[in-house]
Amino acid sequence: MNPLLLNISTLIKTERLVLRIPSEPEDSYHINRAIRFSLPELKPWLHFAQKPPTLEETEENRRQAFINFHKRNAFRFLILEQATNRFVGIISLENVDWRVPKAEIGYWLRTDFTKKGYITEAGRALCALGINELGLNRIEIRCEPDNSQSKAVAERLQFSFEAHLKQDDISADGQSLRDTYVYAYTKKDQHNESIKKVINQLETKLLTRNMNDLKHLLAEDFVEFGTSGEVYSKRDIINFFNHEQQELESMIEISHFQVKALSPGIVQATFQTREPLNRNRLANRSSLWRKSTGNWQMFFHQGTLVSQDDV
Structure with a gap:
């Protein structure tokens, strides 16, 4: 099927969060403010966080993300806290390859919203969207070996560790080569998880x-x-x-x-x-x-x- 014809959710609700596409101009203000606030934590891992972005740069990036969503090239969502409607961070499906099809999850959080399980919660929702609505067969998480927080997210999302790629990428500051860990979650994994949930419920009944x-x-x-x-x-x-x-x-x-x-x-x-x-x-x-x-x-x-x- 032509990806342009897919009907894809633009708003997702989880237990504590709302995920929606960056469709409003005022979104740029909250994104820009969060990047500036969290720059020390984001800088070691993300190319765009090497210096504080201007509001114009953030707005340009937001508009491009909005276009990419509707062109089915990438799928970026804002993460908002349901109870307060405060901006929490960004999660997205990037590097989409419709031939497989597969994609890669990218994410970052505003520093004062870390260690609450929000990325894990948002990640589960995005994996479900990727497999159930986009028809993805494979979703990857790629991170540097010393990025302990990203590795922990992959493990909590039940992604399987697949590879250690040596000198595979450029560091965020562009000054050195870095290794990459590759984690993956597939449509088969989702099927197995649903079976696991059912069998767990049945075992509990029998006990x-x-x-x-x-x-x-x-x-x-x-x-x-x-x-x-x-x-x-x-x-x-x-x-x-x-x-x-x-x-x-x-x-x-x-x-x-x-x-x-x-x-x-x-x-x-x-x-x-x-x-x-x-x-x-x-x-x-x-x-x-x-x-x-x-x-x-x-x-x-x-x-x-x-x-x-x-x-």
């Missing part, structure tokens, strides 16, 4: 030991290797909890939750649980889930108690 959930979410060929070493079928599990009439009022805690796709429609979930009434009872767990007729069912589960010496 409450609600009888209806057990009947619907356990496959007929379900097998469990319990923490005691016993082997259980679906019938064994249902009979046991039906007899015991156990449904936990306090939720079992789940941590270290991961999901891995083994084949189309088959995933493995691994995680750790802690009992609500016995804080010292930890177990490592692994489940296999199968998607059939649109629904996920667990067909294998194994639990292993964790020795307190390993905690």
Whole structure:
């Protein structure tokens, strides 16, 4: 499809933020003021922050960004705080390659809005827009190895570290060659994250030991290797909890939750649980889930108690 014909959101709301395109002339004042205020923190990493920009330069840049958005060459958004409508920073999809298609995320924050999780929140929203609305297959974050804040953002956004490119770029001040770290997030990663969220919810349901959930979410060929070493079928599990009439009022805690796709429609979930009434009872767990007729069912589960010496 011709990118010019794509319908792309110009305003996005998240839990705490509003992302919108820089469409108003007065936006330049707030951008310029933020750059000047944050210059010491931005200067080591960004070419445009080597000296305080004039308001005219910022306005020219804003207009070019607005044009690029509508020409589908780049997608820049202002980050605003919902509660106060204060300007927080900039986040954008740049270096768009429609052949793949792919793009690179760029971002910066006004210094007094850092360490609030705003870039992570805005980044999640922009990744969703990139994949769901632009149809991107790949989104990259590139940063210098010693830019610890950008590396942390990439990791919080679940981007995978892919490469260390040596002497790949010019430093922000133009005086030396710098290395580049490349992180990437793909459409497949987004799909896996959505599966992970669903499976996490289903595992949580099963751990409450609600009888209806057990009947619907356990496959007929379900097998469990319990923490005691016993082997259980679906019938064994249902009979046991039906007899015991156990449904936990306090939720079992789940941590270290991961999901891995083994084949189309088959995933493995691994995680750790802690009992609500016995804080010292930890177990490592692994489940296999199968998607059939649109629904996920667990067909294998194994639990292993964790020795307190390993905690």
